[in-house]
Amino acid sequence: MxxxxxxxxxxxxxxxxxxxxxxxxxxxxxxxxxxxxxxxxxxxxxxxxxxxxxxxxxxxxxxxxxxxxxxxxxxxxxxxxxxQQNINPQRPINSQQDLALTTVPNALQARIYRPITRSSGPLPVILYFHGGGWVIADIETYDASARALCAEAEAIVVSVHYRQGPEVRFPGAHDDANLAYAWLVTNAAAIGGDPNRLAIVGESAGGNLALNAAIFARDRRLVAPRTVVAIYPVGGVDLETPSYTRFANAKPLNKPMIQWFVANYTTGPAQLQDPRLDIVGRADLAGLPPVLLVNAEIDPLASDGDRLADKLRAANVPVTHTVYPGVTHEFFGADAVLTKAKQAQRQVGEALRTAFSAPADVPTPPRQGRRRAAM
Known part of the structure; x- marks a missing residue:
């Protein structure tokens, strides 16, 4: 010694x-x-x-x-x-099941999450679209988000994996999202759900798909979702917004990555004029159900949330827009280690439960306006 x-x-x-x-x-x-x-x-x-x-x-x-x-x-x-010595960070739910949806012409892979609940009747159903720029990621990558939605809303969650670029380019993922919603309208009861209490939720590129699926439901006169939740969605094609400029080098999402996603999903600049990609510039949002927008402060897509909120209000769509400070893109599913992820999940769960409990013909909108989450 x-x-x-x-x-x-x-x-x-x-x-x-x-x-x-x-x-x-x-x-x-x-x-x-x-x-x-x-x-x-x-x-x-x-x-x-x-x-x-x-x-x-x-x-x-x-x-x-x-x-x-x-x-x-x-x-x-x-x-x-x-x-942090947390060896089991997963949110507890009742069960999950992987299956292929009987969608035509493309069978879509999906995972059904069932909540722990005392309800003995049909449950509300959430159709969930994961992120990844329409190119990367899958159901497993966003498992935590789907579990949180299931637990917080006490609803069945159908998380769908859509076709991705560059193997299948625009509008492949968008067509698949529409197919998935049409499938849910027809098959909600078969999976123990209430076909009159549906919602659509998506993150990032999936937030874009969620808004577009709601537009599809409106245009095809399908049963409307009670609400749409778009979490840091891709809302437009302008890469010179304030947030793209301020957070061009942010992590885990930066401006060069978004340019790479666009290059791998589209066939050229002409497709960026399509209203399914340029929602804030070209889409008709009138007649949509209430929308909840959740954004992170440190995110090139933050300004897309501002612009979407303004456009939804202009179309007389009830909208709530919350920006969580000090967090980045992809924070929503990080509830195991982030307090603000837990807060955002509780907010989304409350909005979904409120929408599901309202009469079918008079949906209760969330509180209107843009608010900044508590520090």
Whole structure:
């Protein structure tokens, strides 16, 4: 056993101070690399640092197949939860079942989540579309979001995986979303759901699909969803908005990645004029059910939320728009490690339960207006 001299013992605090000082720049550099914007709150920053330690390659430099193999923020949530000694971060639900929807001409893969509930009758049903820029990610990547919706709304959730680019380009994913909603209208009762209490929820690219599926239901005169929840949705094609400029280098989503997604899903600039992609510029939103928009502050898509809220109000659609400060794109499914994800999930669950409990012919809109979530 080595024994310190009296002088060595006296010098030890200075040595530790020097070591701490030497480590401080490295810690600052780690934080800067994880959150180039410097806007993340402490919980979000810790999650972004966990994500950085997974060493994801820049999506915009890869082919689609390789991009789909990169670590996701969901992987970082699991890593961060383990760091906090949370070995089972999944939200408890009753059951889940993978199946293929009998949609024609394309059978779509889906996962049905069933809630823990005392209800003995048919349950409300949520159709959920995951994110990934219409190119990457799948049902498993967004499992936490679907589980949260199931638990918070006490509803059946049908999470659908749609065809993706570049193998199937626009409007492949949009057509699949419409097929999925038509399937749900016909088959809700067969899975234990109430066909008169439906909702559509989507994240990111899936938020765009959710809004478009509601437009499809309106135009085809299908049973209307009680509400639509679009979580940091892709709302337009303008990449020069304030948030695209301010958060061009944000993580986990940045402007070059969005340009890469567009290049892999569309066949050229002409398709960007389509109202299904340019919702804020060209879509007709009149007659839609109440919409809840959830945005993250640190996100190139934040301004899309502002513009969508304005357009929905102009079309006399009841809309609630909440921006959660200090968090990034993809925060919604990170409830295992983020307080604001839990808050957003509770907000969405409350809005869904309110919509499901209202009379079918007079849906109760959420409170109107844009509000900033509590710090």
């Amino acid at each position: 080595t024994t310190l001299s009296r002088r060595g013992a006296m010098m030890l605090p200075f040595g530790l101070a020097g070591l701490t000082a030497a480590c401080a720049p490295a810690a600052r550099q780690m934080a800067m690399n994880a959150d180039p914007t410097g806007r993340a709150d402490p919980e979000m920053l810790s999650l972004l640092e966990s994500y950085a330690r997974l060493n994801p390659l820049p999506i915009e430099t890869l082919g689609a197949a390789q991009a789909r193999q990169q670590p996701s923020l969901a992987d970082a949530v699991r890593a961060r939860a383990l760091e």
